[in-house]
Amino acid sequence: MSEATSQPIPAPSPDLGPAALSTAPLAKTIVPSTALDERLESTPRDAGIAGRVAAFAGAGALLGAAARKRSPVALAAAAAAALPLVYRGTTGRWPLPGKLTASPVIVKTRLVVWRPAPQVYEAWRAFDRLPAILRHVDAVQVIDERRSHWSVRAPGGKHVEWDAEITDDRPGEVLAWRSLEGAPVQQLGSLHFDAWRDGGTLMRVDLRLLPPAGAAGTAVAALLQPLVEREIHEDLRRFKHALEAGEVPTTEGQSHGERGRFDLGNPL
Amino acid sequence: MRAVCWRGKHEVAVESVPDPHLINPRDAIVKVTLTAICGSDVHLYDGFIPTMKKGDILGHEFMGEVVEVGPEVKNLKAGDRVVVPFTIACGRCFYCAKRLWSLCDNSNPNGVAAEAAYGASPSGLFGYSHMMGGYAGGQAEYVRVPFADVGPFKVPERLSDEQVLFLSDILPTGWQAAEQCGIEPGDTVAVWGCGPVGQLAMLSARLLGAERVIAVDRVRERLQLAHEWHGAEMVDYSEVDMLPAIRDLTGGQGPDRCIDAVGMEAHGYGLDAWYDRVKVSVKLETDRPTALREVLQACRKGGTVSIPGVYGGLLDKVNLGAAFCKGLTLKLGQTHVHRYLEPLMRRIEAGEIDTTRLISHRLTLDDAPDAYRTFRDKEDGCIKVVMRPDLSRRSAVHDLDRTEPREPGPFAPRAGDGQLH
Numbered sequence: 001m002s003e004a005t006s007q008p009i010p011a012p013s014p015d016l017g018p019a020a021l022s023t024a025p026l027a028k029t030i031v032p033s034t035a036l037d038e039r040l041e042s043t044p045r046d047a048g049i050a051g052r053v054a055a056f057a058g059a060g061a062l063l064g065a066a067a068r069k070r071s072p073v074a075l076a077a078a079a080a081a082a083l084p085l086v087y088r089g090t091t092g093r094w095p096l097p098g099k100l101t102a103s104p105v106i107v108k109t110r111l112v113v114w115r116p117a118p119q120v121y122e123a124w125r126a127f128d129r130l131p132a133i134l135r136h137v138d139a140v141q142v143i144d145e146r147r148s149h150w151s152v153r154a155p156g157g158k159h160v161e162w163d164a165e166i167t168d169d170r171p172g173e174v175l176a177w178r179s180l181e182g183a184p185v186q187q188l189g190s191l192h193f194d195a196w197r198d199g200g201t202l203m204r205v206d207l208r209l210l211p212p213a214g215a216a217g218t219a220v221a222a223l224l225q226p227l228v229e230r231e232i233h234e235d236l237r238r239f240k241h242a243l244e245a246g247e248v249p250t251t252e253g254q255s256h257g258e259r260g261r262f263d264l265g266n267p268l
Numbered sequence: 269m270r271a272v273c274w275r276g277k278h279e280v281a282v283e284s285v286p287d288p289h290l291i292n293p294r295d296a297i298v299k300v301t302l303t304a305i306c307g308s309d310v311h312l313y314d315g316f317i318p319t320m321k322k323g324d325i326l327g328h329e330f331m332g333e334v335v336e337v338g339p340e341v342k343n344l345k346a347g348d349r350v351v352v353p354f355t356i357a358c359g360r361c362f363y364c365a366k367r368l369w370s371l372c373d374n375s376n377p378n379g380v381a382a383e384a385a386y387g388a389s390p391s392g393l394f395g396y397s398h399m400m401g402g403y404a405g406g407q408a409e410y411v412r413v414p415f416a417d418v419g420p421f422k423v424p425e426r427l428s429d430e431q432v433l434f435l436s437d438i439l440p441t442g443w444q445a446a447e448q449c450g451i452e453p454g455d456t457v458a459v460w461g462c463g464p465v466g467q468l469a470m471l472s473a474r475l476l477g478a479e480r481v482i483a484v485d486r487v488r489e490r491l492q493l494a495h496e497w498h499g500a501e502m503v504d505y506s507e508v509d510m511l512p513a514i515r516d517l518t519g520g521q522g523p524d525r526c527i528d529a530v531g532m533e534a535h536g537y538g539l540d541a542w543y544d545r546v547k548v549s550v551k552l553e554t555d556r557p558t559a560l561r562e563v564l565q566a567c568r569k570g571g572t573v574s575i576p577g578v579y580g581g582l583l584d585k586v587n588l589g590a591a592f593c594k595g596l597t598l599k600l601g602q603t604h605v606h607r608y609l610e611p612l613m614r615r616i617e618a619g620e621i622d623t624t625r626l627i628s629h630r631l632t633l634d635d636a637p638d639a640y641r642t643f644r645d646k647e648d649g650c651i652k653v654v655m656r657p658d659l660s661r662r663s664a665v666h667d668l669d670r671t672e673p674r675e676p677g678p679f680a681p682r683a684g685d686g687q688l689h
Contacts, residue, residue, distance in 0.1 A: 112362075114361055114362045114365075114373075198362065200362070230380060233380060234380045237379055237380065240373070240374070241358075241373075241374045244358065244360050244361050244373065244374050245294075245358035245360055245361070245374040245375075245415070246293070246294065246340065246360070247292045247293055247294055247340075248292075248377075249292070249356075249358075249374060249375050249376065249377045249392060249401070249414060250291060250292065250377050251291075251377055251401065251402045251403055251404070252291070253289070253291050254288060254291065254403070254404045254412055255269075255271065255285045255286045255287065255288050255325065255404055255408075255412075256273070256285060256321075256323045256324060256325060256404060257271065257273030257274075257275075257281070257283035257285055257322075257323035257324070257325065258273075258283060258322070258323050259321065259322055259323045260276075260321070260322035260323070
């Protein structure tokens, strides 16, 4: 990829988005846009609360009926039949294969930092300094003005690495990016820095993740979505702490008495 | 160093742990010269506060001598004598700028957990569960103090440790409880719970102009202390029917201001108290809000209910309708300790406030396991326990006699006005 490093950054332009990028000079290093973008930008069809409750109720009825028969075979059959219902109740979607259901996982989080937007933007834009602040980002290598390599700890402690490319960069306003080819989890993301009351800045993260392995991957990702959102939110908080207080509060390394057998590791 | 550690419900132990060290640039290390057990520590002892971990160092009321400061702490140096607020505040966020120190945005490393439980995270606290930050507390020989350029408050040598220690929590807490009542001339202030915070709320209410003070408790010597110290009228709810008694004392209309200095582990004799005991025991309720129900019921129309007592979560059968129909004002929350340090110290210096009268037990850290139980059970005339970390149990009586010549000994009540019997 290094042959493309000297490309100049196009002047910031309000209409520069993924669509505009597909005709930009760097287009050939980017995942062919159409199919992926469609999937990333599609909205998952959700069963809604009523649909989810109905799915759970159906699963319950199946299992209940089987339980009354007191036969292991009936129970196994009912469990197999109930599985997709439980899936639908949990994720809001049927576990159908392929393109039909491989829809993006949407992660959103918002946090106000009581510092002016240009300062907040500058601090975030210094990507290589972020790992010192964020808990779940192990390393960021800036490849060139547009591209960077991210190494992140996903839920469960799993390491995920990818190359990202900036698709929109307006100082003090917005930063948008997408993953490049080879990323295990394709993503489109944006971070807006909106002016807020009292000289604060609303940090607005919108992320669309498209996991591998079609429907199965989507199912796993849907279950992980709250954890991913929590991790990102926690890291945004740490970023805010560093910016406002000049340090991230911590108790790591402090003294304590003898711990119990079951409370090693993260206290929460 | 030695430190008082939480081992589980009804179990604390003095353990040998590594000395604390500076972690962040705005940290300081303080050598603790005097520390106390707070009524809210009893909630930890009784297992009412979630996210405690075995081995957590307890204690959020402490003072001492600065021994080391981080590079960003410019206003303190080794040797400074300081009282440390139990709420940890960064001093630079939206909330600190509004002087809402106990709501600081940046001092709780586990804020995400508090957000999940409460919608937002309050400030970090010393020794008060991981949801509140998981900071090691001050019932220890040394303690790490984060944001030391903002919290620790220098105190003059002419004031003794015992005179200023309670600036760390209970004195500002009692003061805020009374202040936020908005006491007007002629007002009657009723205080539920005559423990240390209740006593100091009554004292503060008097200083803020309350005409009459009513003390509600069931521990005779605590009521007696309130009567002698603050001229309080006593309502012993183990003997009389509380609400009618209070109504009788207030011309049928109820106290103008009611303070709940009891919180989540209230006692009671009514059916509702048993209801709470059962529900709490099977984890269907987190708190026993008997006192809260009573203050809402007792308070006069248009009055103020102020709640310094700690509540943790989900409360049942609380008559918010009473609060609505009577147009009550509710004021609650952790104390913005930093706000009150300077003015309250001036009142201590001027002799207007003497909190040493609360101290019933002068002990060492080694005594903590017994002292927690004694304090929880309100045995042995126990009102307030202070502990000297520099002493071990064997030498305690002798050394305390020598260094605090005014005191007759660790277990004896103070001479004169502190007499409880």
